Amino acid sequence: MKREIDPTFTRSLKTVEELDQFFNISLDLLCIANTDGYFCA
Amino acid sequence: MNPAWERILGYTREELMTKRFLDFVHPDDLDSTRKTIGTLASQHQVTFFENRYLCRDGTYRWLQWSAAPTGNLIYAAARNVTEHKLAEVALGERLRFEQLLSVLSARFVNISIDRMDAEIDRALKQILEFFKSRAMRVASDIA
Numbered sequence: 001m002k003r004e005i006d007p008t009f010t011r012s013l014k015t016v017e018e019l020d021q022f023f024n025i026s027l028d029l030l031c032i033a034n035t036d037g038y039f040c041a
Numbered sequence: 042m043n044p045a046w047e048r049i050l051g052y053t054r055e056e057l058m059t060k061r062f063l064d065f066v067h068p069d070d071l072d073s074t075r076k077t078i079g080t081l082a083s084q085h086q087v088t089f090f091e092n093r094y095l096c097r098d099g100t101y102r103w104l105q106w107s108a109a110p111t112g113n114l115i116y117a118a119a120r121n122v123t124e125h126k127l128a129e130v131a132l133g134e135r136l137r138f139e140q141l142l143s144v145l146s147a148r149f150v151n152i153s154i155d156r157m158d159a160e161i162d163r164a165l166k167q168i169l170e171f172f173k174s175r176a177m178r179v180a181s182d183i184a
Binding site for chain 2: 023024026027028029030031032033034035036037038039040
């Protein structure tokens with residue numbers, strides 16, 4: 001059985017890849033932390 | 042956390058993740074940092090905040106933050122402004138010294154010859170005092 005890939009999914013995957021590139025090359029320090037004082041992954 | 046963290050502070054990701062971020066903050070910046078976390082925890086954005094972070098080599102970097110909360114998560118971006126800070130301190134010191142010199146030279150205008158030695162002595166003492174207190178100021182600004 002052939003499974004179709006949802007085009008919306010492909011599009012968001014591409015967005016994630018693009019954001020990832022910017023995230024990696026940024027000169028700024030970027031992070032997500034919680035209010036308990038720890039960095040999140 | 043993006044690779045800039047490892048590049049600027051010198052720690053591995055794992056080292057940064059296992060400790061509380063307050064563990065890296067300069068003792069003199071702890072109060073203001075806690076206050077800022079409080080602001081974020083009450084769901085207010087913070088567009089400008091500065092504090093010093095401890096690097097792996099034991100020195101500190103000045104970081105300038107912009108952060109926004111979403112629930113109990115904080116999205117934050119910081120830039121390393123250490124060089125700017127050092128330049129600012131150096132410029133301030135330079136200005137202070139220029140001011141001192143102009144005060145000292147004004148004293149020598151129309152000075153009588155019998156006051157000369159005493160005024161030179163006084164001026165040299167003030168210059169010495171300036172450099173002593175500058176060493177202390179700069180040390181506390183950077184450390």
